[in-house]
Amino acid sequence: MQTCKSYTIVNGDYVIFKGKVSQLSNFFEKKFYDEDGTQFLTMEHFFQYKKAIFFNDTATAHRILKAPTALAVKRLARQIRNYNDDEWNMVREEITYKGLIMKFQDPELRAYLKKCYLCGNKPKYFIENSGHPFWGANIRNISSNIIYNQIRGQNKLGVLMNRLARQLFLSR
Known part of the structure; x- marks a missing residue:
């Protein structure tokens, strides 16, 4: 079985992303x-x-x-x-948040963030599936049912992206 090294997928209430092809990733070139x-x-x-x-x-x-x-x-x-x-x-964390604010000032990236966040009938929750114990999470089967409090990793990048998305798209 081949694994994907880079993706953005919506799974239920979650937007799961990883790798340099995902516009949400820290490795995405823009x-x-x-x-x-x-x-x-x-x-x-x-x-x-x-x-x-x-x-x-x-x-x-x-x-x-x-x-x-x-x-x-x-x-x-x-x-x-x-x-x-x-x-x-x-x-x-605060340095990362400031960087996310600057990164998502780009109109294309901001539109993509909004599309991912507001996909469906309620806001989604971002999960960086990098395997990093602090910044990300480790979800082996990204297509299975996700139970957030059972994922391994603190997902701090996902938390900060949710903070930014709420600020940009819900607090008006």
Whole structure:
């Protein structure tokens, strides 16, 4: 049986996504800019760049900006000097949320987010099925019935995307 490496599917109340082909993924390539005018190829570039800057590692930050893919960025991020888990854990979610706001300012991406979120008769819940214990979840059978409180992983990226979608599409 072959597994899909990248997808966005709707399953009941959930939008499950994974990989660089999914427009919802941090690995999806679509340039955007931060408040300082810095350009990012992917959300992963933004996240890891901000991490390097947070720890005053400008050399790695510049290498991250020039990296050709999100996977290359992820590898470079392992080289960030002065990195401290406790310090980063205190700010990483808010930095990610700010990045999502900027990423989804793009009209095409915003329309796609809205289409996924408001698919059907009630808002959906986003699940990043990356297997990451903090940012994602680990759902082996994406076509089976999903019971959210039984998924493995904290799905923080999904939680932040839901926060953004509620703000953009429901709080008017």
